[in-house]
Amino acid sequence: MTDGTKTPDKFTIINELARRRGFFWQSYEIYGGVSGFVTYGFLGAKLKQKIESKLRELFVSKLGILEIESPVISPSKVFEASGHVDHFKEPMVECQKCKKRFRADHLLREFAKISEAEAEKLSLKELKETMEKNEIRCPECSGTFGEPKYFLTMFKTTIGPYSEAVGYGRPEAAQGIFVEFRRLCEMAREKLPFGVIQIGHALRNEISPRQGLIRLREFTIIDLEFFFDPEESDCFLLKNVEGETLRLFLAENKLRGSEEIVEITVKEALEKGYIKAEWQAVFMALAKKLLADLGVPPEKQRFIEKLPWERAHYALQSFDQEVYVERWGWVEVSGHAYRTDYDLKRHMKFSGVDMRVFKEYEKPLEREQAFIKPLMAKLGPIFKTEAAEVAEMISGVDPCEVASSIKKDGYYMLGECKILPEHVEITRRKVKEQGKRFFPHVVEPSFGSDRLVYVALEYAYRIKDDRAILSFPRDIAPMQVGVYPLVSKDGLPEKALQVYRMLLNEGFIVEYDEAGSIGRRYARADEIGIPLGITVDYETLKDNTVTIRDRDSWKQVRTRVIDLPELLHKYFRWKANFEDLGKPFEG
């Protein structure tokens, strides 16, 4: 459009509808609002819960994945070990005039058309040069920017009354799983493979978030960590999904500037080595199914392989599942990272606790083995009351690792303790090995609930005869049924309320509405996506039948009140279509 009356895009429309109808809105509005925080009203909270249930259905219950719940606040040690304290930073620039702060790489993308991939590669110095070359000024006041510097995008706080006890709000739920791996492994009776999932709030202190549900400072993350033996990495579910097609945007194509999408079955993608781990491929296929169930057609989805410098610091290979949205183009809704043994190794290093799993050999192996013996006579004077503990920790580590570290550096760091050659005795002798201890590998599918909510809304949105409809798939519709008296007199409201209460008791999510004309009530119901509307009219008083109206086709059928519970249960479990609910009826 070039005549000045710009049609609002879907992002604007969805956000306006969401606010007006109470799906979600920016939190703390009465205090001017705070960027990056949203509050979900009843409809939004319900939609989000249903999306999470759908995910649990696909990824949790039937796969035997274990759901846990760990805290949002972590002691700093956890995120030092995980690498976040070092890596979870973004380049920031401050306007020298208005003092507003921005993400340097986002400015380059927005105002210099530099791709995300390019921008993420740049050092602080290169960022500065590129910003200067492109004459990037403050988008708020046209001021010039100062030196870029890194900003740690974790929320920092203090745990308890001691100022040195630094804590962080978790930017991912994954670490809450890794740090508890020992207990979780017991829970799974020490048997690989097993998966653990966590759905909960996470915090990222974004510099200047301005994309609604797409980029929040507080959001709901769904992290599934799947632990497997890298020597037995077959996925027993592969045969269920191996024929499923994935649309891959491979790193190798991205590197040569091509936007080519490879459409390929899960099986072929594994055979050609495009996807490195079977479990990862299977989770990608399930993620595609999830998004399809939320209303996103396959051709609006793709998996983009991250380039080495785009990947998180812990990933060997990683794909982002992206969905096309009108305003922002391709947007990540889930990440599929092959984290290998990075996290468990790091936590073992930082905590001194053995994070490996024992595997028995089919028959014992005979081989030479190194043994390490802590020498208490030497440890005692140095580590004092902690000597016994240090000794125990030493007994738990790999002697070869200690030997090689001592050979290389002259010492070995065990947590915070410096182990010198004279502290230990390392010997070698022949042993029969019954099995070995090893680090499981991890693949991680990770979703953002809030982004799933946004894409479900955008893909549900359509216009029919100038009327907005949210055509949610019936099983994620936040409100299932509306009950309406045709007019609010002559006993119709009383009868409608009976129907309403009956359905409430049957466990349906129902609303009762008698305000305004029936046409307006239908229009409102369409706009909030209620799949079925039940109307009580004068016929109802005579023969106890009601009409049921379909949100999408606006067709109506007539049926007996007494049959409603069973019919509706079938409908919402996809065991009946709308046409099966009654006899066609012309309103």
Added chain:
Amino acid sequence: MTDGTKTPDKFTIINELARRRGFFWQSYEIYGGVSGFVTYGFLGAKLKQKIESKLRELFVSKLGILEIESPVISPSKVFEASGHVDHFKEPMVECQKCKKRFRADHLLREFAKISEAEAEKLSLKELKETMEKNEIRCPECSGTFGEPKYFLTMFKTTIGPYSEAVGYGRPEAAQGIFVEFRRLCEMAREKLPFGVIQIGHALRNEISPRQGLIRLREFTIIDLEFFFDPEESDCFLLKNVEGETLRLFLAENKLRGSEEIVEITVKEALEKGYIKAEWQAVFMALAKKLLADLGVPPEKQRFIEKLPWERAHYALQSFDQEVYVERWGWVEVSGHAYRTDYDLKRHMKFSGVDMRVFKEYEKPLEREQAFIKPLMAKLGPIFKTEAAEVAEMISGVDPCEVASSIKKDGYYMLGECKILPEHVEITRRKVKEQGKRFFPHVVEPSFGSDRLVYVALEYAYRIKDDRAILSFPRDIAPMQVGVYPLVSKDGLPEKALQVYRMLLNEGFIVEYDEAGSIGRRYARADEIGIPLGITVDYETLKDNTVTIRDRDSWKQVRTRVIDLPELLHKYFRWKANFEDLGKPFEG
């Protein structure tokens, strides 16, 4: 016991069992653990979810209460308005020798047997004197304590990259409801009464928490805010529960040193004025029902009325629902506060946004009314670009309030703006009033999920023939069914796995276990509280029948595999007893 071999108390036993079986444990164990944080493993997370579902069943779905979800992190303004920044503090003392910090009032309770009620009344000076008089020393090192001072028990952080943007972790979810009251009221179509609930994490930076699930720094709070018109405060649900008996420990009895419990029906408690609001009494009755459903018998519950100095700063009347637990005595599991219009008024004062609700009169009233007119000529020079906004805010406030404030103080504070007499014109004239704007009142039932989990565990715990059993009510048992091959050979495991998968597909929470003798597997199942155990034996291979074993009675029945899904659905919906599941069987 006096022979030195102290029997562990239930608190110790439950915590040990919880850790060993993966219900919950102190988080971050590999880094030494952090007090006040727990991680729920699969069984604990499931138990907690089921308790929350039970609460939703009682308080949400059938009452038409609206569930929402708001952020954990809030800008400081919210908790300044709510009064938390001023009041959410605890008295702390530091040991001058070992530098450990403690809550002064807790030390007095523990070491000087001063009651909670007494200790909470003391000023810092009185605390110091009482501690000195009772010669309280550091429990860790016997050092002496310094001056008591107040410690703000909210987690503090910074939102975004500006250090002045202070944020707090919410210590309650209630404010996330109050600040959004305008939108929520729209959601409820401006009709009172309505209720809003939120279930989510909350943070309290306790000084030195040492009571497991009873006192956590991060926990799950369930805040239900019920808004009603104080002039129409009748509760339409009263008749459903008015005959229910409540056990009240009234403030008046507490004050005169009596521990008398008044057993009284809801109806009488209201008539005698013991409980001030009908809705509050109804929620208390529902809370009693909830705890009974979780396994706590009525005689182990009571409602204790808080004394004025024990009440939160916002409450006019408040009862704590307490449950008796072995180690800690009476412990609060829910609070029932009559918050009146405190919160909405405070947020209106701090934000300048009208938080009142409009009520139409049956017939219009004619009366003299005050009008306020912002004088732009005066406002402009002072408030510059914000003058229009200030003018709009002025038009929204109560002219009488402004007039009286100006009369009293010579000015009126509108948010942060000082309004002087010359900025406004206040006039009076006769008007027909169609209705009025008023503040709804609020009663709040508020639960701690984690404490509910603890009491459910303690009350489920019992010993039978030296064996520990968690006798959860069947609908909150985290694992519903165990499936076991009698022995792990001769095709029994394959058959048992078929049964297992069938039940999984039917939506049951099931585990398959073939490790160890059948007796050991039953014992383990009892200890984690699995109500039913299904055993596949040699008979099964012949006639497709299995045995079902009852956790509590250890009785067994025999039934057809094909009938299992329907029978089990009935059993878990309380529509069948164990005896209905098959023919008695002697194993």
